[in-house]
Amino acid sequence: MAYQSLYRRYRSQTFEQVLGQEHVTRALRNAVREGRVAQGYLFSGPRGTGKTSTARILAKVLNCEHPVDGEPDTTCANCKAVEEGRHVDWLQELDAASNNGVDAMRDLLGRVSMGTSGNRKVYVLDEVHMLSTAASNALLKTLEEPPEHVVFVLATTEPEKVLPTIRSRTQHFEFNLLSADVLAAHVRHVIADAGLELDDDVVDHVVQAGRGSARDTLSALDQVAAAGGVSVADSSVDDLVDALGRRDAGGALVAVDASVRAGRDPRVLAEQLIESLRHAFLVAMGAPAGGLTDRAMTRARDVSQALGPASLTRALEAVGTAVVEMRHAPDPRIPLEVALVQIARPEAAGDLDALVRRIEQLERAVASGGGSAPAAPSAPAADQTPAAQPQTGAPAAAATVEAAVAAAPTGPATPPRGAEAARARLAQHDATAPEAPEPATPAPASSRPSLGGVKRARQQEAAPPREAPADPPPPPPATEAAPAPEPAPTPASEGGVPSLAELTEAWDDVLGALRGRAKALYKMGRLVEGDERTARFAVPNEPSLKNCSEKLDEVLEALAARFGRPVPLDLVVDGDAATAPRPAPAGTTATADEDIDDDVDLDELTDAPDPDTGGIAQLKDAFPGAELLEDR
Known part of the structure; x- marks a missing residue:
């Protein structure tokens, strides 16, 4: 006698024997017992979950000579014929994947009205979603009003591809994948019943290979039984995961190379790695990881503790992106290897996420009272930045934060930064600034106001109230003949903060070193008087302050290059910065032409011509007989 596969030998013969689909078998058994069998059913679900077996059981019980409580007795001639695979006219099975044309469907429907030797004729259409549109439309009318002795059972793994008009004419039952516990108990029963001499370790292997499918699980058991046990498993995926847990990029690359040398496809290796990482991710997030045996669950828990959520x-995202890129890569190993290095060594990627993680570590160290920052992960010598090479952008910002944290004194309190520091300096200046003397009584205004004065008055009426400048210089008293002389600026060679005159003289060179948006932003403001610790640059409003702050690193680089040393620069808001002229360089004086407030005799100004006697009238005079057409 020919050998029969285990999944055929142990196919379910009653509703009770169907594994893990109690919600389906209970409804069908009740319908048979109460005589409420529908004319059409749609069974959907993954492969190997019992859809076709359940359809055959339904056909058996509808034609069983002695049904028992909605179940076939499995002893009558009709039940034996189905179990032995003999042809009967009341059970017709059609593979819609290979018979998906309209002609095959018309031939089947032509035999529907014929009689049968049994009680009910059952048509089982497998993979019904493969039917063509014409074949599906041909099935519609018969499926809606079939003969009383006909029952249609449609099976599919992709119910979303079935026409909605077909789904609406059937009762839809969804079959689910089986849990690991159910499959493990079934495998142990088959091993004992079939007399297979296999160890209990086989159970975990075949259950994991089955992935929730009873047919796939028994097929894997068949293969193990033929081999006499589980062959030595490829440990490439485990080696990869262990290397990622140790942050060992070299070990991960060695595991990939060993797997490829053993003949494995890098794409398959990447997909198996994603599956292993997904199990660990679900365990780390406290979500149910179905289909895992006890050993696999322990392994997933260890990986989740080693890597963290x-x-x-990040690993799932990186490897998933690599799998997509591997389809078009000349060498499919390259995207996978790059993703593994990025996972094991995030600092090698130089991305913002790695910098954010480093800054978070530094902040946690300061919050815990530590005076020094944790050491950054070691990088290869080729990736290290020379000390003499200036850094810009995000890496420079991270280095600045690390240096600041390392130099910070031990203690829970940290000095204010950014906007908070600016507000503190402004409050201190307001508290210590001397009161401005009362301005002298202005001279009597002329009977004819100047054009500049009228212009300024209108601007002040239209402009919204603005914040006071961060460091406004006090106005000189009216009685003084000349302002007090400024203190001598500190020479650049002495290492102090350059004076306002020095900065003003060098500002054109600084702007010339800038590019693009930074140059345009810093042309809108002006330099103002600073102090012995920092220089100040005034911008007209808060949006300008925000935009200029984003380009501050480039300005600091240009200042350091111009003066040969770092020059601190604070940004402040000063509404007059939008209209005030930039201070002239040292040694130069403003000319009279630059004064925008020159008096203008309003009597000398003439009104614009009236439209009726202006340009339109002149055009009419220049072209006699012309007519003016209104704009339509």
């Missing part, structure tokens, strides 16, 4: 999330 954040690293697992």
